[in-house]
Amino acid sequence: MxxxxxxxxxxxxxxxxxxxxxxxxxxxxxxxxxxxxxxxxxxxxxxxxxxxxxxxxxxxxxxxxxxxxxxxxxxFAGRLDLVREAQGVARDVAAACDEAVHVAVLDGADVIYLVKVDSTHPVRMVSGVGLRLPAHCTAVGKILLSGLDRDGLDAVLGKGVLPGMTPESITDPDRLREHLEGVRADGVAFDNGESDGAMRCVAAAVRDHSGATVAAMSISAPIIRWTPQAHAEWPGLVREGAATLSARMGYVTQP
Missing domain, CATH: 1.10.10.10 (Winged helix-like DNA-binding domain superfamily/Winged helix DNA-binding domain)
Known part of the structure; x- marks a missing residue:
């Protein structure tokens, strides 16, 4: 050596x-x-x-x-490619849980999916790269919204009723702000049938060299596979994946 x-x-x-x-x-x-x-x-x-x-x-x-x-x-920062780095990490996370893994970014009040690695199950999530969804209805979106300061969040949410995708969607801005406080404290966000009643998701933040939240990574699965064991294990798995991608984007964990 x-x-x-x-x-x-x-x-x-x-x-x-x-x-x-x-x-x-x-x-x-x-x-x-x-x-x-x-x-x-x-x-x-x-x-x-x-x-x-x-x-x-x-x-x-x-x-x-x-x-x-x-x-x-x-x-170093100029040579980083979020999509390229995310694809490799997402493949590893998907291999560990055999469920769909997404990486998304915030665009106004919506999220745009940049990366998707699918599961091998015949029943899987219908989604794709380039898909745009209301941020407040998704786990990745909640993570990204929770990374905004108060003024930034107010600018995105406005004051009116938010559009819903299912009966479970949070459409009241004040209730969403309260919900996002819990997301910040927990470090993970869940989509409990808020974008698709048959699906469940959990997401964590991806940070860049400055510590800013630049993307979010999620694990998504049909409700039939969202078991108590999965609910207990997958938040930790997606945290690890997001942390790995953050490190590749130059983020250094603060002591």
Whole structure:
């Protein structure tokens, strides 16, 4: 197995310290990594020479991240393809539960499905890539709506009665806002026959490098296969899938 270079590992350890601190001193770096100050000094000098770190103006013994790291991050983000990454993760989730898995994004008051991986069962969900549905009637839509701030949500919902797709659809905006508070707290959303009376869904958020909710992933199944065991297991499975896709989109879980 190829040997890792200790100095490179230490340099990367230093840069990663700045993920949760905008500025650090040489002493703080040494204490956090439990390294000799002379070693830290040499590494900092090297990182500053390449502009990966810069001295804080007026505080030369304190450092912050430099522009090359932004350029690298922007290059990484620019090469990310949500659909391509989502297809691979959705296939893995679908293989684990043998049910339909979708990835969708918000477009105004609707969701648009970007990815679908079907189950192998003869009875399956009728849907497809490009399908547009009212967000408030779907599990993926509820997740995406729950990621909006108050003004954004108000702009989407308006003040009038929301259109329903089944008798179970939530059509009262105030009731929906209350429902979305629970979605935010739980981290998952359910569609209990609100878009199709014969189907059930559970969804979780997909986040990008900034932590913003950019998509949602769901598992959907006919009510005949939505057993108590499935209801207990699939929320965790879709959380894991959404977390995997989020990591591929550059999201770093906060400690």
């Amino acid at each position: 190829p040997r890792v270079v200790p100095a490179v590992i230490r340099a990367l350890d230093i840069l990663e310290l700045f993920l949760d601190r905008p500025q650090l001193s040489a002493r703080e770096v040494a204490e956090r990594l439990d390294l000799p100050r002379t070693t830290v000094h040499e590494l900092l000098v090297t990182l500053v020479a390449r502009s990966y770190l810069i001295s804080v103006p007026g505080q030369p013994v304190r450092y912050r991240l430099g522009m090359p790291l932004f350029q690298l991050g922007a290059a």
